[in-house]
Amino acid sequence: MHGEMTEQALSDGHRDSVDAHQLPIGAVAPSMPWQWLRQGWGTLWRTPLVSAFYGGLCAAAGLGAVMMSQAMPGLTVKxxxxxxxxxxxxxxxLYVTARRSLSGDRTGIGRSLALDASRRSSLALFGLVLVMVVSFWLMATAVLFALKVTTVAPTAYTGFLGGGMQHPLMMLFTLGSGALLAAAVFASSIVAVPLIVDRDAGPVAAVQASWRAVTANPKPMLLWAAIIVGLMLLGTATAFIGMLVIFPLLGYASWHAYRDLIPQG
Known part of the structure; x- marks a missing residue:
């Protein structure tokens, strides 16, 4: 009965928003990321169809990005x-599916998409910001490289204009700037999207809560970031086929991480 009431409230657009600025942040053990992976694996096995759907979307998006960059091979990494x-x-x-699975509600592709719609404003704004950040990085790396690096290695910029990244300095610059931005995105989103999905928090407050969770748990967050990067690289190295399993696994594990980092009152 409680599950049906929850589903009805969410489908009606009920807002259970909270003041994310005042949310207590949980302290987790440094080894907890391994527990999140185990919990995520259990959720994956309970929701095979939804997992395959989102894993397939990620794999298709990755292959599409590579295919789009064929005309400019140097931009593949970016x-x-x-x-x-x-x-x-x-x-x-995936967060929606994990939420429903833990509460005993029915799961499904349609239900995950329907719940996303009830949080569409905050999710759309957060997604728009991410897209803008990534787009800015794509352009800024080219501009900054041209301004700061070409005086040292002019041939590197020539290679960039030709669509290549053969020059080691160009590759190092791209990977270094990408790593810094990825770290900022990680700190901003580790609990932000789950918090929006779960409690309809505003995107700004959700990002602030995410940064608080990271700064309060530096050791487990470093391990969790390393695990995410390692698994993502593994999925990429398999021509994105591995993303069929890795992406939903990390999505579900991230939900369990959120539940430990933001105590459920």
């Missing part, structure tokens, strides 16, 4: 990094 940065937003449906 497109892939940009796609990975958008992962937290793309996983919103």
């Amino acid at each position: 497109f892939v990094i940009g796609l990975l940065m958008l992962g937290p937003f793309l996983a919103a449906g």
Whole structure:
């Protein structure tokens, strides 16, 4: 009965928003990321169809990014990094599914999309910001490289204009700037999207709560970030086929991470 009432309230657009600025932040053990993975694996096995759907979307998006960059091979790395940065937003449906699975409600592709719609304003704004950040990074790396690096290695910029990244300095610059931005995106989104999905928090407050969770738990968050990067690289190295399992696994694990980092009152 409670599950049906929850489903009805959410489908009617009920807002259970909270003041995310005042949310208590949980302290977790440094080894907790491994527990989140185990919990995520259990959720994946309970929701095979939804998992396959979102895993397939991620794999298709990755392959599409690579295909789009065929005309400019040097931008392949940038497109892939940009796609990975958008992962937290793309996983919103997985958070919905994990939420419903834990509460005993029925899960399904349609239900995950319907719940996303009830939070569409905040989710859309958060996703728009992510897209703008990634787009800005794509353009800024080219401009900054041209301004700061070409005086040292003019041939590197020539290679960039030709669509290539053969020069080691160009590759190092792109990976370094991408890593810094990815770290900022991670800190901003680790609990932000789950908090929007779960409690209809505003995007600004959700990002602030995410940063508070990261700064309060630096060791487990470093391990969690390393696990995410490692698994994402593994999925990319398999021509994105591995994303069929890795993406939903990380999405569900991130939901369990959120529940430990933001205590459920």
